[in-house]
Amino acid sequence: MLDTPTRRGDARSRIVDVAARLLREQGPAAVTTRGVAEAAGVQAPAIYRLFxxxxxxLEAVAEHVLATHVSTKAALVRAASAGDVDPLEDLRAGWDAQVEFGLANPAVFRLLSDPDRAWRxxxxxxxxxxxxxxVHRVALAGRLRVGERHAVEVIHAAGTGVVQTLLSTPAEQRDAGLAASVYEAVARQVLTDAPGSAPGGPTAAAVALRALAPRLDVLSAAERALLTEWLDRVIDAT
Structure with a gap:
């Protein structure tokens, strides 16, 4: 029987699904070519040929598991944007979901936290x-006291650190309130209490206008670019 692209795709999907189950249930040591091949009903050389x-x-499995998780998150963000979900509540829900994912999928989290893997x-x-x-939705609401890029970096770094700390601690010794405490600390650094309030004040207003600038069709492209440049300077100077 011919080895068609469809058959190869079916075999690849089957192998990834089996390996993902073994990785989740038993860890990376269980993902051997022989064990995966037997469970997937393929010959071991097929794994070498495909991966x-x-x-x-392992990289393919980590990518598959994370991609499934991310697609769910993306759908939630689209729904939040289309509805009346408060952007701050949505940001906090995303934090909680990411921490839960990392703790539920330690092997995948560790694989994709490796800088040599994560960037690609x-x-x-x-x-x-x-x-x-x-973060962009929070900026549009006037609730961001720092630039969007900086806020993303802070939140990402803090979330990664929380999961790494919890995973490095025996389950029975983990601080159940650590993730919430770190989020509150991050929120104090990047969020304002209310639109236009001190101490966010002018900076929060500048960040909000910076988020809105690309949509200001009343301005020309050159004017929008100039406005964006000015706002970036205001934000970076504070």
């Missing part, structure tokens, strides 16, 4: 875009 080696298989992961990049969308 190169075990490391390639499409799913990780998609996840960052979801966070950027959430």
């Amino acid at each position: 190169g080696d075990k490391d390639g298989l 992961s499409p799913a990780a990049e998609a996840g960052r875009r979801v966070l950027e969308s959430r």
Whole structure:
């Protein structure tokens, strides 16, 4: 029987699904080419042909698991944007979901937290875009006291650190309130109490206008670019 692209795709999906289950239930050590091949009903050489080696298989599995998670997050952000969901509540819900994902998928989290892997992961990049969308909604609401990019970096770094700390601690010794405490600390750094209130004040207003600038069709493209440049200077100076 011919080895068609469809058959190869079916085999690849089956192998990734089996390996994802083994990774979730037993950890990376359980994802052996022989064990995965037997569970997936394929010959071991097929894994080498499709993924190169075990490391390639693990990367494919991590990418698959994270991509599924990110697609769910993206759908929630779209729904929040279309509805009346408070952007701050949506940001906090995203934080909680990401921490829960990391704790539920430690092997995947560790694989994609490796800087050498993360920068070339499409799913990780998609996840960052979801966070950027959430932060952008907060900026539009006038509740961001720092620039969007800085806020994204702070939130991402803090979330990664929380999960890494919890995963490095025995489950029975973990601080159940750590994630909430860190989020509150992050919120004090990047969020204002209310639109236009001190101490966010002018900076929060500048950030909100910066988020809105690309939509100001009453201005020319050159004028929007100039306005954006001015606002960036205001934000960076505060």
